[in-house]
Amino acid sequence: MAGHHPGVPGLGDAPFNAGGRRSARPGAGREVDEDDDGIGDDDVHGRALVLASVARDARLNKKFLLLITLSAAIATLGLLQSSAAVVIGAMLVSPLLGPIMGIGFGLATLESNLIKRSLVTMAAGMAVAIFVAVLIIWLSPIRDVTPEVRARTQPTLLDLGVAVVGGIAGVYAIMRKLSGVMVGVAIATALVPPLSTIGFGLATGRFDFAVGAALLFLTNTLAIAFAATIIARFNRFGPSLTPQHTAMQVTGILFTLGILSIPLALTLNNLAGEVRARSIVQAELRSLLDESDRVDSMNVRMERDTVAVDGVILVDRYVAKLDTELAVRIRKALDRDARVSIVQLRQQTNAAVQVEEQLNRRLATLEQREEDARAILAGLTVGELVRRDRVLIDAQARRVVVQRDREAEGEQVAAAVDRIMAAVQASHPRWLVQNGALTAAEEPEKTEAESSPATP
Numbered sequence: 471m472a473g474h475h476p477g478v479p480g481l482g483d484a485p486f487n488a489g490g491r492r493s494a495r496p497g498a499g500r501e502v503d504e505d506d507d508g509i510g511d512d513d514v515h516g517r518a519l520v521l522a523s524v525a526r527d528a529r530l531n532k533k534f535l536l537l538i539t540l541s542a543a544i545a546t547l548g549l550l551q552s553s554a555a556v557v558i559g560a561m562l563v564s565p566l567l568g569p570i571m572g573i574g575f576g577l578a579t580l581e582s583n584l585i586k587r588s589l590v591t592m593a594a595g596m597a598v599a600i601f602v603a604v605l606i607i608w609l610s611p612i613r614d615v616t617p618e619v620r621a622r623t624q625p626t627l628l629d630l631g632v633a634v635v636g637g638i639a640g641v642y643a644i645m646r647k648l649s650g651v652m653v654g655v656a657i658a659t660a661l662v663p664p665l666s667t668i669g670f671g672l673a674t675g676r677f678d679f680a681v682g683a684a685l686l687f688l689t690n691t692l693a694i695a696f697a698a699t700i701i702a703r704f705n706r707f708g709p710s711l712t713p714q715h716t717a718m719q720v721t722g723i724l725f726t727l728g729i730l731s732i733p734l735a736l737t738l739n740n741l742a743g744e745v746r747a748r749s750i751v752q753a754e755l756r757s758l759l760d761e762s763d764r765v766d767s768m769n770v771r772m773e774r775d776t777v778a779v780d781g782v783i784l785v786d787r788y789v790a791k792l793d794t795e796l797a798v799r800i801r802k803a804l805d806r807d808a809r810v811s812i813v814q815l816r817q818q819t820n821a822a823v824q825v826e827e828q829l830n831r832r833l834a835t836l837e838q839r840e841e842d843a844r845a846i847l848a849g850l851t852v853g854e855l856v857r858r859d860r861v862l863i864d865a866q867a868r869r870v871v872v873q874r875d876r877e878a879e880g881e882q883v884a885a886a887v888d889r890i891m892a893a894v895q896a897s898h899p900r901w902l903v904q905n906g907a908l909t910a911a912e913e914p915e916k917t918e919a920e921s922s923p924a925t926p
Contacts, residue, residue, distance in 0.1 A: 517707055520645055521575060525584055527565075528572030530591040535598060537565040538662070542599035545666040546606045552616035557663050566595055566661040567640060570691055574637070574698025577719065579708040592691075599662055603669025613674050622660070622667040623682035625689050626738035627731060633659050633690040637697025645705065659690050689730060696723045744772050747804055751779055754799040755812075762786050764817070776807045784817035839865040842898055846870055849894040850903075855887050862906070870894075871906040 541563040548556030572588030575581070607613060636659035643655065664687035671680030699719065702708070708715075748770040755765065768781040777800055793810040800808035843865045850856050850872060860873040872891060876884045895903040 517705075521579070521581070521584070521707070524568075524572050524575045524644065525587065527568030528584065528588040528591050530587075530594050534565050534568070534591060534595065537563055538595045538598050539602055541565070541662045542602040542666055542669075543606060545599075545662045546603045546669065549616060549618045549622075549663065549666055549670065550607070550610055550612050550614075552618045554618065557618055557660075558657055560662050560666075561656045561660055564656060564662040566592070567656060567659075567694070569595065570661075570694050571640060571644060571698050574641070574695040575702050575707065577695065577699040578702035580711065580715065596665060596687075599665035600669045600672070603666040604673045607670050607673040613670075615676070615679075618663075619667055619670055619679065622664050622686055623671075623679045624737050624741065625682065625686035625734055626741060627734045628738065629686060630689050630693050630727070630731065630734055633693030634697045636690075637694035638701055640694060641698045641701040641705075659694055661687065661690055664690070685733060689734065692726060692730060696727065699723065740772060744770065747772060747777050747800075750803045751777070751796075751800060754803065755781075755783075755796055758789060758792060758795060758799075759783065760786060762817075766815070773809075776809055777804060779808065779810045779812070781811075782813045782815060785814050786817060788814050788816075836865075839868065842868075842901065846894055846898055846901065846903070849897070850890060852890065853886075855883060855890065868901045870901060870903045872903070873906045 541560045544563060545557055545560030548554075548560060569588040569591040572584055573592070576585035576588060636655045640655040640659075664683040667683035668680045668687070671677055671683060700723070703716070703719070748768075751770050752765070752768065755768075763783060763785045766782040766784055769779070771778045779796070779800070792814065793812055796812065797808040797810045800806070800810070843863045847858065847861055847863065850861050850870075851858050856872055856874075862871040862873065864870075872887075874884075874887065879887065891903050891905070895901070
């Protein structure tokens, strides 16, 4: 049923029917169909303009390729950084809503040229987006599975509902020319991020991620397109289609969505099971611990018919056979096999914390005294008027003794040494810097330990 789009290239040269009805006004040799009663020329012309706008947005051109390339690059980088804001930015740049709406309106009006154009544009956009994602991830040194990546690998029926509602809002925005609404639709119905996730899965060998993201993209695409088809039919696009055509459209949409709902429902059921299992595991674990014990981390996974539990807990005292007891309770509550691996770490009591703080303060004090001792020794031996082996330092008592022989030093040297000692004393007021006599029996080479008097 290819029709004529005045001013819209590529949709054929036959008279455009806006879904079965000719949009041109009656003229010579043209009769108005009896079904046209109640359908004003303005309504017909308005629908023709909407279809023309949809067809224009579904074209494959340089603008579309540039936008899909930029959008895929932004989305991929956002996924690698786990940045929701960057991913949202990629959704706003994405031009994929255009061809998806083209598919929806084409199905509503059975406009084959519009459907073909939209499918070609859609396929090209998907290929470019996946290629850009694979290239960026291949070049990137960071290939971690971030939460933003994982969030697009497990689509559920909830994603289908969001896409259907988003498609309805998108059609309404197109017909009412509400660009702001289309921005919200682009954000709500993620299209490019799943394609980037497919590229991530292919580049890293995580084909399960690629399959999950492909299912999410297919869900969003079909739901938006079918919602557009239904709303377009309600708004009298394709009024000349027979009841058989309508029944065929409804049957096809319901059948496709029904098939698509099966894996989505299974995923939703699995996620619901994981949430329930996590709640039960946390409750059972809490009942086995003391009030002062706390859970540092906990990971609960459903691996086929087995519940896998890994975690770390901080306890005041070790709980004997904790893994075994928790596994028994999980089996009883969930009627599934359980594999439990809980690491118990002793947490510090208040007394232990206080002791540790005291030790830290003590160590800090000793380090400060050692630093002061080095500074004092450097200050006293400046100019080599006082030899290092004649300076005795007791860091514990903060006492410094300078062994001197004033007669051997001479008047000028002794005065200079006195000034040095006074300067050092002034810079370290908490220390005691004093003179010590150097007798003839003492040797300058003696160490501090050798010069200390023996304790009787």
